Amino acid sequence: MQPVLAVERPLMKTLVAEYLATTADLDRKERLNQDRRKQFFLPHFQHLTGITRAWIVSQCVMEVSRQVYDQLEAATPxxxxxxxxxxxxxxxxxxxxxxxxxxxxxxxxxxxxxxxxxxxxxxxxxxxxxxxxxxxxxxxxxxxxxxxxxxxxxxxxxxxxxxxxxxxxxxxxxxx
Structure with missing residues (x-):
């Protein structure tokens, strides 16, 4: 999976940033809605199949969670x-x-x-x-x-x- 991750990482990074920007006005619960995140990322990885596609999408979903919680943590005194x-x-x-x-x-x-x-x-x-x-x-x-x-x-x-x-x-x- 690591070679695939290396190839897909630039797209993943761009898409995570895009997702965070387009959902910035939503509350945290909606931003972190699992279905919302999957629906956003799945169409961008049509060129992948099966477990590889699911794994890459799950990596994007987890990165969104990490960044949202990191923002919350950084904002806490x-x-x-x-x-x-x-x-x-x-x-x-x-x-x-x-x-x-x-x-x-x-x-x-x-x-x-x-x-x-x-x-x-x-x-x-x-x-x-x-x-x-x-x-x-x-x-x-x-x-x-x-x-x-x-x-x-x-x-x-x-x-x-x-x-x-x-x-x-x-x-x-x-x-x-």
């Missing part, structure tokens, strides 16, 4: 995607400073997972190395920083409940 306590906000801010300098960067979410800071984002391949380095730096700092206040802390808890907290905020609540 970063602050609405952050769900960690105040102590880690400076770590997230430092990550965002690096991330926003990279092409195609969009923060998906930032929050606590297993006691450390989890950062989910999308970035163009050119800036991926810088984003990954900043992500690693933020994670390492998070397991040494109290999630609540930003003071030096440590990872606590040996069960499924893990938090990085200072002595004051741990308050003997976590089994060490």
């Amino acid at each position: 970063d602050a609405d995607k952050i769900s960690c306590d105040d102590g880690w906000l400076p770590l997230v801010d430092r990550f965002l400073i690096v991330g926003h300098k990279q092409p195609g960067f969009v923060l998906k979410s930032a929050g606590e997972k297993w006691g450390g800071l989890e950062l989910r984002y999308r970035c163009d391949p050119v800036g991926l190395e810088a984003c990954r380095a900043a992500e690693k730096e933020a994670f390492v700092a998070s397991i040494e920083t109290c999630e609540k206040c930003g003071a030096p802390g440590r990872l606590r808890g040996k069960t499924q409940w893990r938090k990085t907290l200072c002595d004051v905020h741990a308050d003997n609540r976590y089994d060490d």
Whole structure:
């Protein structure tokens, strides 16, 4: 399928852009209507048959979904995607400073997972190395920083409940 995809990719890209432009005035539910998308793309791939045609059309349909949701995500302010306590906000801010300098960067979410800071984002391949380095730096700092206040802390808890907290905020609540 990859050789076919390579040949059809320019047409697919053009058609996806055309679909997005012609449906721009519709609400998201209508834009993402599966039948609407299939009906739009099918006639353009009459030169293909069977499973190959179905696969190429499905790739176009998925690309429309990806782009519509990416637009929605990019329009959502970063602050609405952050769900960690105040102590880690400076770590997230430092990550965002690096991330926003990279092409195609969009923060998906930032929050606590297993006691450390989890950062989910999308970035163009050119800036991926810088984003990954900043992500690693933020994670390492998070397991040494109290999630609540930003003071030096440590990872606590040996069960499924893990938090990085200072002595004051741990308050003997976590089994060490």
